[in-house]
Amino acid sequence: MYIFKSKEELQKHLAAFSKGETIGFTPTMGALHLGHMHLIEQSNLKCDISICSIFVNPTQFNNPNDLAKYPNTLTTDLEMLENVKCDIVYNPPVNDLYVKGEKAKSYDFGSLTTILEGEFRPGHFNGMATIIEKLLNIINPTIAFFGQKDLQQLYIVKNLAKQMKSDTYIEGVETVRGKSGLAKSSRNKLLSENAKKEASLIYNCLNYCENNKAIGVTKLKSHIQQEFLKNENFTLEYAEFVALKTMLPIKDWEAVNQSAVCISAYHSGVRLIDNIIL
Numbered sequence: 663m664y665i666f667k668s669k670e671e672l673q674k675h676l677a678a679f680s681k682g683e684t685i686g687f688t689p690t691m692g693a694l695h696l697g698h699m700h701l702i703e704q705s706n707l708k709c710d711i712s713i714c715s716i717f718v719n720p721t722q723f724n725n726p727n728d729l730a731k732y733p734n735t736l737t738t739d740l741e742m743l744e745n746v747k748c749d750i751v752y753n754p755p756v757n758d759l760y761v762k763g764e765k766a767k768s769y770d771f772g773s774l775t776t777i778l779e780g781e782f783r784p785g786h787f788n789g790m791a792t793i794i795e796k797l798l799n800i801i802n803p804t805i806a807f808f809g810q811k812d813l814q815q816l817y818i819v820k821n822l823a824k825q826m827k828s829d830t831y832i833e834g835v836e837t838v839r840g841k842s843g844l845a846k847s848s849r850n851k852l853l854s855e856n857a858k859k860e861a862s863l864i865y866n867c868l869n870y871c872e873n874n875k876a877i878g879v880t881k882l883k884s885h886i887q888q889e890f891l892k893n894e895n896f897t898l899e900y901a902e903f904v905a906l907k908t909m910l911p912i913k914d915w916e917a918v919n920q921s922a923v924c925i926s927a928y929h930s931g932v933r934l935i936d937n938i939i940l
């Protein structure tokens with residue numbers, strides 16, 4: 663496995679591959695888990711060369727504490743990538759991707775950014791799109807892999823690729839869950855064992871929605887709110903039903919559009935998000 667710290671080294675290496683070889687790219691911020699491994703496995707299956715970037719992108723953190731607390735597990739990350747047979751890792755310092763003082767670009771993603779993470783993490787998607795645009799331009803992958811756990815991010819990146827007129831196909835990959843249903847996330851490393859057990863409440867609520875669609879959006883939403891009120895260690899930030907294509911809230915199931923239920927909640931100071939497509 664090759665590890666590059668600068669885009670020049672990476673691009674020089676990539677230039678040696680023949681044009682016919684397909685490149686799969688998985689961007690990450692490290693603190694890797696089985697969800698990331700699943701993305702790389704998909705990349706290995708679908709592409710000739712798999713590249714993973716590890717870069718904690720400062721411009722997408724609207725909360726400086728969240729950035730400071732973000733887990734750093736580089737040694738284990740590299741071992742995991744080696745084990746999953748990733749070919750190339752790009753792990754640059756901040757100044758390889760940003761000039762000093764550079765801020766996030768300002769994008770227009772229409773309705774995709776108005777609610778959910780767009781509402782509760784102002785500036786987050788501009789920062790995320792800024793780094794993804796840079797990475798897609800550097801690597802020019804055939805397919806880029808994104809987890810469905812960050813559902814809004816996935817749809818925004820699809821939109822970004824269109825705006826960039828990029829040839830890269832943006833592939834959404836299903837969420838990987840632990841036995842209790844808790845979605846794999848780098849932030850889970852910040853949870854105690856007990857908190858992890860309690861955090862299965864999020865999946866239980868999502869699952870309830872899937873199994874009880876017939877009672878309708880309003881009742882499902884109040885069911886989730888009631889369940890969260892019962893657990894004093896949890897604070898529900900949002901439980902929202904959205905149309906997949908627009909990420910706009912729905913009050914009733916829409917005949918044509920697929921929908922999703924998205925939850926964000928804090929447990930012991932850790933912010934967790936999850937969703938299910940209904």
Ligand code: PAF
Binds near residue numbers: 722812
């Ligand atoms: O999902 C993430 O880990 C990040 O938002 C991403 C896509 C790596 C961009 O920094």
